[in-house]
Amino acid sequence: MALLTYSSTIPFSSSSSPSSLSSRRFPATPFRTHVSGPLNPWRFRSRLPRPHAPTRAKATLTVDSPATGDASSRNGPPRVLLEVKDLKAVIKESGQEILRGVNLTIHGGEVHAIMGKNGSGKSTFSKVLVGHQDYDVTGGSVLFKDQNLLEMEPEERSHVGLFMSFQTPVEIPGVSNFDFLLMAFNARRKNHGLPPVEPLEFYSLVTPKVASLNMNPKFLDRNVNEGFSGGEKKRNEILQLAVLEADLAILDEIDSGLDVDALQDVAKAVNGLLTPNNSVLIITHYQRLLECIKPSYVHIMEDGMIVRTGDVSLAEQLEREGYRGISMS
Numbered sequence: 001m002a003l004l005t006y007s008s009t010i011p012f013s014s015s016s017s018p019s020s021l022s023s024r025r026f027p028a029t030p031f032r033t034h035v036s037g038p039l040n041p042w043r044f045r046s047r048l049p050r051p052h053a054p055t056r057a058k059a060t061l062t063v064d065s066p067a068t069g070d071a072s073s074r075n076g077p078p079r080v081l082l083e084v085k086d087l088k089a090v091i092k093e094s095g096q097e098i099l100r101g102v103n104l105t106i107h108g109g110e111v112h113a114i115m116g117k118n119g120s121g122k123s124t125f126s127k128v129l130v131g132h133q134d135y136d137v138t139g140g141s142v143l144f145k146d147q148n149l150l151e152m153e154p155e156e157r158s159h160v161g162l163f164m165s166f167q168t169p170v171e172i173p174g175v176s177n178f179d180f181l182l183m184a185f186n187a188r189r190k191n192h193g194l195p196p197v198e199p200l201e202f203y204s205l206v207t208p209k210v211a212s213l214n215m216n217p218k219f220l221d222r223n224v225n226e227g228f229s230g231g232e233k234k235r236n237e238i239l240q241l242a243v244l245e246a247d248l249a250i251l252d253e254i255d256s257g258l259d260v261d262a263l264q265d266v267a268k269a270v271n272g273l274l275t276p277n278n279s280v281l282i283i284t285h286y287q288r289l290l291e292c293i294k295p296s297y298v299h300i301m302e303d304g305m306i307v308r309t310g311d312v313s314l315a316e317q318l319e320r321e322g323y324r325g326i327s328m329s
């Protein structure tokens with residue numbers, strides 16, 4: 001992974017001179033004292049960096065999103081990242097079936113979009129993929145990079161390269177954004193047998209990413225998502241993705257609540273993270289996001305199944321005609 005490789009050698013930039021940093025940003029202890037118990041990021045959300053991908057260390061971070069599954073531009077067959085077959089899942093508490101047989105295959109370099117009416121199961125699908133505790137899988141299979149995802153704990157899923165931005169990002173009182181990112185970053189390094197990076201070094205790594213998202217650096221000092229506006233939370237999700245990276249990033253309604261400029265910033269950041277080896281699964285209701293992050297495939301989910309797959313023209317038709325105008329088979 002890029003960050004794992006270059007972080008230990010990244011030079012100190014002038015913008016991150018120690019004198020400009022508040023002591024709050026670099027507390028003597030990693031977390032504020034009113035956080036009880038050992039702070040485990042997995043208590044808050046299912047995402048930590050994936051283990052290894054040294055080949056991405058020099059990845060160009062300025063590519064445009066692929067317009068169509070750009071297998072033709074690669075040498076050799078595209079790598080299958082995710083293979084979902086006939087996935088069924090119920091709500092644990094009630095036993096109600098929500099996913100009724102989802103099939104989806106994602107290759108490296110592809111951008112997939114899932115659209116669908118409210119309540120059709122899009123968020124449930126993404127949460128089941130990351131191992132959310134509210135759901136039980138009752139059938140089907142999910143392979144992620146040839147490994148059985150369904151047998152993994154949520155944190156393991158992240159360790160192997162899955163990232164999810166939740167539709168409603170969680171707040172973490174008492175933990176600053178900076179501390180959270182550093183903790184997650186170092187947890188990944190530990191998982192790879194690497195020593196932790198020091199806060200100052202990490203600061204020099206994270207600040208350019210904050211700048212590229214046009215975020216105020218003060219957001220690093222604020223508690224994770226606490227008091228953030230809807231749009232600020234969404235930007236913050238992408239900051240986490242930019243720092244932690246992933247082979248497959250699932251972005252659930254990352255565009256909701258974003259103003260026009262924020263949408264551009266977020267799309268630019270996501271496009272900048274795309275390489276021929278990784279992939280993004282976007283859940284959205286609006287074609288405007290797909291104009292910025294061009295999908296290889298557009299899927300429509302209905303009643304817990306993917307019932308239509310097409311290209312970007314499907315999203316355009318949806319924009320014009322609504323679901324009433326679209327044949328679901």
Ligand SMILES: Nc1ncnc2c1ncn2[C@@H]1O[C@H](COP(=O)(O)OP(=O)(O)OP(=O)(O)O)[C@@H](O)[C@H]1O
Pocket residue numbers: 091098116117118119120121122123124125134167
């Ligand atoms: N934990 C839960 N408890 C109760 N009902 C749930 C739970 N999770 C999902 N559901 C129900 O499952 C259905 C699918 O929900 P889901 O959030 O997946 O829809 P969605 O397609 O993401 O919708 P939207 O476009 O509005 O975000 C809904 O009827 C929802 O109320």
Ligand SMILES: [Mg+2]
Pocket residue numbers: 122123124167252
């Ligand atoms: Mg949803």
